[in-house]
Amino acid sequence: MFRLTPIALLIIALSPATLLADDWPQWLGPQRDGIWREKGLLEKFPAGGPKVLWRTPEGVIGEGYSGPAVTGGRVILTDRLRGKGGAQPKGGFDQGKFPGVERVLCFEEKTGKLLWTHSYDCTYDVSYAAGPRTTPIISGDKVYTLGTMGDLLCLSIADGKPVWAKNLATEYKIPTPKWGFSGHPLIDGNRLICLVGGEGSVAVAFDKDTGKELWKNLSANEPGYAPPVIYTINGQRQLVLWHSEAVNGLDPMSGKLLWTQPCGNVKFGGGKTKVGAGMSIPTPRQIGDKIFVTCFYDGSLMFKLGADNKPSVLWRHTKQSADPELAENTEQLHCVMNTPSIRDGYIYGVCSYGELRCIKQDTGERVWETHKPVAGESVRWGNAFLVQMGEGSDRYVLFNELGDLVLARLTPKNYDEISRANILKPTNNMAGRPVVWTHPAFADRCVFARNDRELICVSMAAE
Numbered sequence: 001m002f003r004l005t006p007i008a009l010l011i012i013a014l015s016p017a018t019l020l021a022d023d024w025p026q027w028l029g030p031q032r033d034g035i036w037r038e039k040g041l042l043e044k045f046p047a048g049g050p051k052v053l054w055r056t057p058e059g060v061i062g063e064g065y066s067g068p069a070v071t072g073g074r075v076i077l078t079d080r081l082r083g084k085g086g087a088q089p090k091g092g093f094d095q096g097k098f099p100g101v102e103r104v105l106c107f108e109e110k111t112g113k114l115l116w117t118h119s120y121d122c123t124y125d126v127s128y129a130a131g132p133r134t135t136p137i138i139s140g141d142k143v144y145t146l147g148t149m150g151d152l153l154c155l156s157i158a159d160g161k162p163v164w165a166k167n168l169a170t171e172y173k174i175p176t177p178k179w180g181f182s183g184h185p186l187i188d189g190n191r192l193i194c195l196v197g198g199e200g201s202v203a204v205a206f207d208k209d210t211g212k213e214l215w216k217n218l219s220a221n222e223p224g225y226a227p228p229v230i231y232t233i234n235g236q237r238q239l240v241l242w243h244s245e246a247v248n249g250l251d252p253m254s255g256k257l258l259w260t261q262p263c264g265n266v267k268f269g270g271g272k273t274k275v276g277a278g279m280s281i282p283t284p285r286q287i288g289d290k291i292f293v294t295c296f297y298d299g300s301l302m303f304k305l306g307a308d309n310k311p312s313v314l315w316r317h318t319k320q321s322a323d324p325e326l327a328e329n330t331e332q333l334h335c336v337m338n339t340p341s342i343r344d345g346y347i348y349g350v351c352s353y354g355e356l357r358c359i360k361q362d363t364g365e366r367v368w369e370t371h372k373p374v375a376g377e378s379v380r381w382g383n384a385f386l387v388q389m390g391e392g393s394d395r396y397v398l399f400n401e402l403g404d405l406v407l408a409r410l411t412p413k414n415y416d417e418i419s420r421a422n423i424l425k426p427t428n429n430m431a432g433r434p435v436v437w438t439h440p441a442f443a444d445r446c447v448f449a450r451n452d453r454e455l456i457c458v459s460m461a462a463e
Helices: 006-014
Strands: 052-055 069-071 074-082 100-108 114-121 137-139 142-146 151-156 162-167 186-188 191-195 203-207 213-217 229-233 236-242 246-250 257-262 285-287 290-295 299-305 311-316 341-343 346-350 356-360 366-370 384-388 395-400 404-410 415-422 441-443 446-450 455-459
Touching (some): 069 137, 074 142, 074 455, 100 142, 137 186, 246 299, 257 311, 341 384, 346 384, 395 446
Antiparallel strands (some): 069 074, 074 100, 100 114, 137 142, 151 162, 191 203, 203 213, 229 236, 236 246, 246 257, 346 356, 356 366, 384 395
């Protein structure tokens, strides 16, 4: 009988093909932290760029800002098709009633073949009316999606048939946020936790199998757009939710409020303050017993939670960033939509005018900045998404608004670009220039990315 020698077994065990693969079932990956933990990835791109394994034919994919989710050989994506004969937006701030259809699409991971589609009528009346915002979240045999106008769906991942559905705006009698429902839902145990809005219902937990409301809490002038996230702080699991007025900690089981830290510099009724335009967008980040948040107008806030859950501000930013003449002179970090990465005492993120910045964690002091990863020049709302290639690693993969995939090292010394390849055309013109503002998925040593016309799978496996 044929037997493999110990050397042969070792070679097989260490080969990229047998390395443990990973899924990307939700916003920011398996652990919702923006870290790609797979091994056997490219150190740099080959000549001509990374290999394209497949791409959908033009026209299969409609418009949208939502990224894909990848699990169990399936790729799930949401998009929008514009209604025929009705008015449609000409720009990001164009207001009106725009008819169309939102869809949930399921593709075979290996081939890109469309397996099923679930669609529903959906008229938009929001700014940047160009498709759904939130990444689907996959759990077991079900997938959950949240559309721009508040359509929350639970579908069978096998065939796309509805298990349950509800519209958050209708059920909670709330106006749709200016930029639509954008907080990526979170699953914790049997709870599907969503950013909703309204009096006493900014945070709502639903039974993920039935859609029944389990608890609700928090009130705010605007719900904001930041995804809820769960961290263990001082030995206690806490749901951290950042709405337009404050960062809050809740018990994820019951929804009980544990603490709240006010934020923002814009004053409104009753002496309260909120962040400019309600733009609490990036995911809050944890560093031990500290929480960091950042936004376009109001900059950054770092605070600490004591053993009694009482927050205390360590440092905050006060300079506004709306004026282009002042934007380059902001002192710290004004992220618009990208979630920053924190490593070894330093914070890396893309600031308000497309500058990748490194700031000190302890003080917020700027260490360096560069426009190179995004557009090469100052551009309002310029964006790139950052994903760390391994826990503790200084290697990152960036996907910028021009459709470039970039490999780079980020250290306190500088930005060191290794490779760059354009994998998608920027097709969304809502910002007044062509952009791709969608977060890719990183699974099975591949990158899955989309624009408003196609979905692409690019291999990142080392030879």
